[in-house]
Amino acid sequence: MLKINNLHASVEDKAILRGINLEVKPGEVHAIMGPNGSGKSTLASVIAGKEEYDVEEGEILLEGENIDDLAAEERAHKGIFLSFQYPVEIPGVSVTNFIKTAINETRKAKGLDDMPANEMLKLIREKSELLEIDRKFLSRSLNEGFSGGEKKRNEIFQMAMLEPKLAILDETDSGLDIDALRIVANGVNKLKSKDNAVIVITHYQRLLDYIVPDFVHVLHNGRIVKSGPKELAHELEEKGYDWIKEEVNA
Amino acid sequence: MSKYTEDDLREELKTKEYEYGFYTDIQSETFPVGLNEDIVRAISKKKEEPEWMTEWRLESFKIWKEMVEPEWANVHYQKPDFQAISYYSAPNSKPKYDSLDEVDPELLATFDKLGISLDEQKKLAGVAMDVVVDSVSVATTFKKTLAEKGIIFMSISEAIKEHPELVKKYIGTVVPQKDNFYAALNSAVFSDGSFCYIPKGVRCPMELSTYFRINQAGTGQFERTLVIADEGSYVSYLEGCTAPMRDENQLHAAVVELIALDDAEIKYSTVQNWYPGNAEGKGGVYNFVTKRGLCEKNAKISWTQVETGSAVTWKYPSCVLKGDNSVGEFYSIAVTNNYQQADTGTKMIHLGNNTKSTIISKGISAGKSQNSYRGLVQVSSRAENARNFSQCDSLLMGNECGAHTFPYIEAKNKSAKIEHEATTSKIGEDQIFYCNQRGIDTEKAIALIVNGFSKEVLNKLPMEFAVEAQKLLEISLEGSVG
Ligand SMILES: Nc1ncnc2c1ncn2[C@@H]1O[C@H](COP(=O)(O)OP(=O)(O)O)[C@@H](O)[C@H]1O
Ligand SMILES: [Mg+2]
Numbered sequence: 254m255l256k257i258n259n260l261h262a263s264v265e266d267k268a269i270l271r272g273i274n275l276e277v278k279p280g281e282v283h284a285i286m287g288p289n290g291s292g293k294s295t296l297a298s299v300i301a302g303k304e305e306y307d308v309e310e311g312e313i314l315l316e317g318e319n320i321d322d323l324a325a326e327e328r329a330h331k332g333i334f335l336s337f338q339y340p341v342e343i344p345g346v347s348v349t350n351f352i353k354t355a356i357n358e359t360r361k362a363k364g365l366d367d368m369p370a371n372e373m374l375k376l377i378r379e380k381s382e383l384l385e386i387d388r389k390f391l392s393r394s395l396n397e398g399f400s401g402g403e404k405k406r407n408e409i410f411q412m413a414m415l416e417p418k419l420a421i422l423d424e425t426d427s428g429l430d431i432d433a434l435r436i437v438a439n440g441v442n443k444l445k446s447k448d449n450a451v452i453v454i455t456h457y458q459r460l461l462d463y464i465v466p467d468f469v470h471v472l473h474n475g476r477i478v479k480s481g482p483k484e485l486a487h488e489l490e491e492k493g494y495d496w497i498k499e500e501v502n503a
Numbered sequence: 504m505s506k507y508t509e510d511d512l513r514e515e516l517k518t519k520e521y522e523y524g525f526y527t528d529i530q531s532e533t534f535p536v537g538l539n540e541d542i543v544r545a546i547s548k549k550k551e552e553p554e555w556m557t558e559w560r561l562e563s564f565k566i567w568k569e570m571v572e573p574e575w576a577n578v579h580y581q582k583p584d585f586q587a588i589s590y591y592s593a594p595n596s597k598p599k600y601d602s603l604d605e606v607d608p609e610l611l612a613t614f615d616k617l618g619i620s621l622d623e624q625k626k627l628a629g630v631a632m633d634v635v636v637d638s639v640s641v642a643t644t645f646k647k648t649l650a651e652k653g654i655i656f657m658s659i660s661e662a663i664k665e666h667p668e669l670v671k672k673y674i675g676t677v678v679p680q681k682d683n684f685y686a687a688l689n690s691a692v693f694s695d696g697s698f699c700y701i702p703k704g705v706r707c708p709m710e711l712s713t714y715f716r717i718n719q720a721g722t723g724q725f726e727r728t729l730v731i732a733d734e735g736s737y738v739s740y741l742e743g744c745t746a747p748m749r750d751e752n753q754l755h756a757a758v759v760e761l762i763a764l765d766d767a768e769i770k771y772s773t774v775q776n777w778y779p780g781n782a783e784g785k786g787g788v789y790n791f792v793t794k795r796g797l798c799e800k801n802a803k804i805s806w807t808q809v810e811t812g813s814a815v816t817w818k819y820p821s822c823v824l825k826g827d828n829s830v831g832e833f834y835s836i837a838v839t840n841n842y843q844q845a846d847t848g849t850k851m852i853h854l855g856n857n858t859k860s861t862i863i864s865k866g867i868s869a870g871k872s873q874n875s876y877r878g879l880v881q882v883s884s885r886a887e888n889a890r891n892f893s894q895c896d897s898l899l900m901g902n903e904c905g906a907h908t909f910p911y912i913e914a915k916n917k918s919a920k921i922e923h924e925a926t927t928s929k930i931g932e933d934q935i936f937y938c939n940q941r942g943i944d945t946e947k948a949i950a951l952i953v954n955g956f957s958k959e960v961l962n963k964l965p966m967e968f969a970v971e972a973q974k975l976l977e978i979s980l981e982g983s984v985g
Contacts, residue, residue, distance in 0.1 A: 302940075305936075325939035326942050329939065337937065339936065344928075345958035350951075358941075394955070502954075
């Protein structure tokens, strides 16, 4: 599904990613953990195609195809979805209008007509029920005045609507209380299949109790310094990151 | 490849050329350039006007000669040479048509290019069109349906002949000849325009709609519009404008007067996309308009405008709230790009008791443009319990454009309650990336963000106009990406 080879990326001449290697196969869940500032969000942004970051070395392959030259929207059309750590506000554009535009633009890119209104409605109803989203919420301006939890739930709602091949969840758990966390995790799990994959970026073990990873990677100073099975997450929870830093520096 | 940066956005905005820039070669009859009493008389004669009208024009001309062009607005331009303009231009063949087949095919082709074929317009639920091409009305539809209700909707030239008592009674009562430089000029030389009268208690069953075009090179256009809503009546009036591409600046100085008698309501909506000049700031229309409405007791006037065109815009649709409990509203979207300059806003003059006004202004600036909101809320000493709410929001794209807000408040009565809110925001790269990540390209993302920003005003437009307005916002702001 996704293969990253020796990826180096910088912003304003400051190196942030310094040789990332990662392979994600269909049906897998990968967790990426690591201290603040280690480059987790940057990695997510670079995969999604944010042009602010210069890719200086390495390559990103999606289903065998090099996507380095694709614009962000083209990557999205190919099935990459990023649940943002900090979703932005778009005043005056309702959640419904936004997702409708996203779906129809993606269909247009594939040479399809707009989704018929009744089909769209059915889909919205189904997915908002899955994530226990109030219908009134859907008519509000995108992320404007949303609580932290509402923002994250809205991200996962959009993910459910768009049914991506590769979903990257960047700290989707932060800002969620325990009930919301369960609902969101449950939603993600329902959408999982043997054909898609999820990368979960998180600080905490908590989310991984619900979305169980096949692999856990630790990012430190722009490199994946340790990878292991899901038990690695427990170890990190208990011992923090210092022992890994020491291991690396040794 | 279409990676987005602020620089790209700026580049993109620059490359959007005016889509309606073409010139229709309809044979015209044009007066020699220059303005003097003889020209004023000749215009009046050409239009077979009665003596009182000729006199009124001459009086206006005398007033205008004594006035100087105002300079207080936040716009900079080469002043037009008023002696280098031709003050009359009429399409040569101007019969009144019963069906579209009789209309000059060149003209129909023009409408096709504009995407406003009359045919399509006719099908749109109840839109009657009075089409003004280069100052003379050449087609009027739906007249019969309107006549059954006693509604008069015709060119002002016709009205001067057919309903002189109404025109004589109301013309210049809301915008006096001496009101300002451009209004005086218009009063002297106005070529044509629309007239509308809604009788007592009648609800006009359709949106009344006029499309204006400036067509002949070098002819200024001086439209005169008069709308009278008699007691307890209602009308929604739509005015839309497009102009072909021209290199020399074209002057437009219209006057619109609205009169809402007791318990009447007038909604006046405008979509304006005259040629704004090219990316270097050359050419484009100068738009100096005086629009004002008078509200009698319990009357209501709403101005809604979407301004995307013109090189220089000077425009302040206003309401004189004379009657007790009368209501004035102003909803505006003004878009400027490249080197466009807009100084627009409103005046709400509270004279009666319990009068209420609302002002919602949305300014969108891109390129090197300057966008100013200028608003006056005035409450007279005798107006008890006046209320005003004003909200002025500015959206900036890039770092080279400017947004300015000039709210003036003159409250002479202590019971007045006046609220003013203002915000300025920028389209952020993060917003664009967020949209891109969801599969929405940059062009569409900008349209989405701008439409969201303008929503409160777009919602005030009649349906068919709202669609056109959204299209215009996209045309004026989007680049030719991909
Ligand atoms: N656009 C940017 N401009 C400057 N520095 C950045 C930018 N994006 C990220 N960084 C820096 O790169 C490092 C990694 O940031 P980030 O990827 O957000 O880390 P994480 O998500 O792991 O907390 C931090 O030091 C951060 O300040
Ligand atoms: Mg982060």
